[in-house]
Amino acid sequence: MTKTIKDVAKEANVSIATVSRVVNGKDRVKKETREKIQRAIDKLNYVPDQAARTMINKKTRTIGMVVPVLSNEYWAKLAEFIQRKLLKKGYTLIVSTSYYESESDNPCLSTFLERKVDGLIAGTLTKNMEEDISEYLERFIKQDIPIVSFSSVKNNITSITGDDLTSSIEAVEHLIRLGHKQIAFIGSLSTGIERELGYRNALMLNNMAVNEDLIISNRKDHVRNFTQYGYHCVRQLVLENKEFSGLFCSNDLIAIGAIKALDELGLDVPSDKAVVGFDDIDMAGLYRPALTTVKQPIEEMAATAVDILLEQIENPIERYLQKNISFPMELVIRQSCGSPKKNLTS
Amino acid sequence: MTKTIKDVAKEANVSIATVSRVVNGKDRVKKETREKIQRAIDKLNYVPDQAARTMINKKTRTIGMVVPVLSNEYWAKLAEFIQRKLLKKGYTLIVSTSYYESESDNPCLSTFLERKVDGLIAGTLTKNMEEDISEYLERFIKQDIPIVSFSSVKNNITSITGDDLTSSIEAVEHLIRLGHKQIAFIGSLSTGIERELGYRNALMLNNMAVNEDLIISNRKDHVRNFTQYGYHCVRQLVLENKEFSGLFCSNDLIAIGAIKALDELGLDVPSDKAVVGFDDIDMAGLYRPALTTVKQPIEEMAATAVDILLEQIENPIERYLQKNISFPMELVIRQSCGSPKKNLTS
DNA sequence: CTGAAAGCGCTAACAG
DNA sequence: CTGTTAGCGCTTTCAG
Numbered sequence A, B: 001m002t003k004t005i006k007d008v009a010k011e012a013n014v015s016i017a018t019v020s021r022v023v024n025g026k027d028r029v030k031k032e033t034r035e036k037i038q039r040a041i042d043k044l045n046y047v048p049d050q051a052a053r054t055m056i057n058k059k060t061r062t063i064g065m066v067v068p069v070l071s072n073e074y075w076a077k078l079a080e081f082i083q084r085k086l087l088k089k090g091y092t093l094i095v096s097t098s099y100y101e102s103e104s105d106n107p108c109l110s111t112f113l114e115r116k117v118d119g120l121i122a123g124t125l126t127k128n129m130e131e132d133i134s135e136y137l138e139r140f141i142k143q144d145i146p147i148v149s150f151s152s153v154k155n156n157i158t159s160i161t162g163d164d165l166t167s168s169i170e171a172v173e174h175l176i177r178l179g180h181k182q183i184a185f186i187g188s189l190s191t192g193i194e195r196e197l198g199y200r201n202a203l204m205l206n207n208m209a210v211n212e213d214l215i216i217s218n219r220k221d222h223v224r225n226f227t228q229y230g231y232h233c234v235r236q237l238v239l240e241n242k243e244f245s246g247l248f249c250s251n252d253l254i255a256i257g258a259i260k261a262l263d264e265l266g267l268d269v270p271s272d273k274a275v276v277g278f279d280d281i282d283m284a285g286l287y288r289p290a291l292t293t294v295k296q297p298i299e300e301m302a303a304t305a306v307d308i309l310l311e312q313i314e315n316p317i318e319r320y321l322q323k324n325i326s327f328p329m330e331l332v333i334r335q336s337c338g339s340p341k342k343n344l345t346s
Numbered sequence C: 001c002t003g004a005a006a007g008c009g010c011t012a013a014c015a016g
Numbered sequence D: 001c002t003g004t005t006a007g008c009g010c011t012t013t014c015a016g
Helices: A005-012 A016-024 A031-044 A050-057 A073-088 A108-114 A131-142 A164-177 A194-205 A226-239 A252-264 A282-286 A298-314 B005-012 B016-024 B031-044 B050-057 B073-088 B108-114 B131-142 B164-177 B194-205 B226-239 B252-264 B282-286 B298-314
Strands: A062-067 A092-097 A119-122 A147-149 A158-162 A183-188 A215-218 A246-249 A274-276 A293-295 A324-327 A330-332 B062-067 B092-097 B119-122 B147-149 B158-162 B183-188 B215-218 B246-249 B274-276 B293-295 B324-327 B330-332
Touching: A005 A016, A005 A031, A016 A031, A050 B050, A062 A073, A062 A108, A073 A092, A073 A298, A073 B073, A073 B092, A092 A108, A092 B073, A092 B092, A108 A131, A119 A298, A131 A147, A147 A298, A158 A164, A158 A298, A164 A183, A164 A194, A164 A246, A164 A274, A164 A293, A164 A330, A183 A194, A183 A226, A183 A252, A194 A215, A215 A226, A226 A252, A246 A252, A252 A274, A252 A282, A252 B282, A282 B252, A298 A324, B005 B016, B005 B031, B016 B031, B062 B073, B062 B108, B073 B092, B073 B298, B092 B108, B108 B131, B119 B298, B131 B147, B147 B298, B158 B164, B158 B298, B164 B183, B164 B194, B164 B246, B164 B274, B164 B293, B164 B330, B183 B194, B183 B226, B183 B252, B194 B215, B215 B226, B226 B252, B246 B252, B252 B274, B252 B282, B298 B324
Parallel strands: A062 A092, A062 A119, A119 A147, A147 A158, A158 A324, A183 A215, A183 A246, A246 A274, B062 B092, B062 B119, B119 B147, B147 B158, B158 B324, B183 B215, B183 B246, B246 B274
Antiparallel strands: A293 A330, B293 B330
């Protein structure tokens, strides 16, 4: 049987109040008594019951996190860093995967409500989100449960994002500097609109026409399998004889799928098509060719999310002072873009 | 403020017991009363408090899971499948990452003890595990908390594993059939000993000498970065002029690192070296060349783990009847081994 | 410095 | 069918 504070009290011949005192290190307890109790605790392997504590403190020391999927390196890393940092601070993380499903099919958020999490970390909170989800979100807000999101949202929820716009411009300008005149783009709802805007802005800033034929971006449905998506999109582009020599993909998995397809179509990367990805997943540097991509500072973003959330939890003064924290990102140049295009006069 | 059962009772003009009845769907409640209470619940957004329930039922409906890392597709998928299946059954999963660290540096297990998880799923439980970890494990057993492990262990803990031995033999025999006479092996403590044994058995079964020079296997330390490990091991093999034409890697990440290194050394896969991996991660089929590998039935393994664990929790009769459930695995043949070696007489 | 007692939100007898 | 009540294990006044 699992031991309770009473067992320890009996074992040490003291009251449960005193046991509680030494367990929590509060109040002063005579040294001998303390040691006696400690011995009893060790002997019985006593571990205080979180549930009982929770009832009194009104704090579960539990944080909920929703991510679309876990088997995607970006989310897995984020969750891992967050979990480890929270553990150090004495909190427990519960991760749920949404698969972009509605709350009724996949009750992530209501679980968090039942468990009375002290805070919520939201992976993707897209704008076209199902009605019921924003309803649930409202509940968290009504109950004063702090929220931090990894995608920008309205509802004055603090968000932590990479500066996608700026870095996308940088990525596309890298292709432009290499001499590419026709640059295609593959985006998706799930990777956000900003990378597409960055692409468009880069072209405009460089006085290049935006050719809608070279832009594939499903803004309605979420993409479940990015590589497959990249694979199909680029095939479509090539098989429809769209002319392009550069390709900007809104994440690395899409880029890898694209390269795979190009390879099968007999097109070489980078000599036939230069490809840029986004995220810098582990595989980016390992792929052949190694991917030129934009590196997100995941660890820093995770740390910031935890800091902000715990600050709001433990010091709820400025709770709903919304902040949008945007992290600069770094273009990592590898092999998938090759050297400047030869047939370039200048 | 967050609403309690009392608020609902007051709102609906009934006793808290009746509210409890409709919330739990037990006992019969007059339809009108039930509807009145339901309206009050909806109006107040009442959500029952898990902690309070836990105190009574002695069930947290929480499962703990330890994995070495989450940013490894194998563990991420396992965790994801398990989380989703548990959610459907009304359980919550808490995942902790051990990084193979000791419990004192990284208190995963003690968190689970505090939270009084109903069951434990252990990712890797290696034999050389730190003292303190097996001590913690004992505590779970003493407290009758069911455990399921994804690596074979003694302590009569139920384990769910792939049939590594058989499938490794199959993988190596694939290389042998392709005409490879010199086959190297890269293993590690973290991927278990069975894949190495399978490699050795395959050679012996086919009357081929086992050349220790072609076997790299660190059995002491855990590998944190498999691709890097594969990269370095194969470089070592090549730079020391070890002769081999086939290579069996104890997981796909090692294989990918190996291929990357071979590529940089000017060696082509599969024409110069044929490579086989293990696990069939998503990237295996996407890599260039696509990896021939052994596919683990992760989803089935996850489902089985959940079934067994919940069975033990909800029906604790045959609790410590140890089972070792081993799943057959499938060799997936792709491009990294190429066709039969040409300079082969037969 | 230590003990007695109230009560957190809920469920499960036990009465009516 | 519904209300009253006794705890679950713990923390926290409030007295000694």
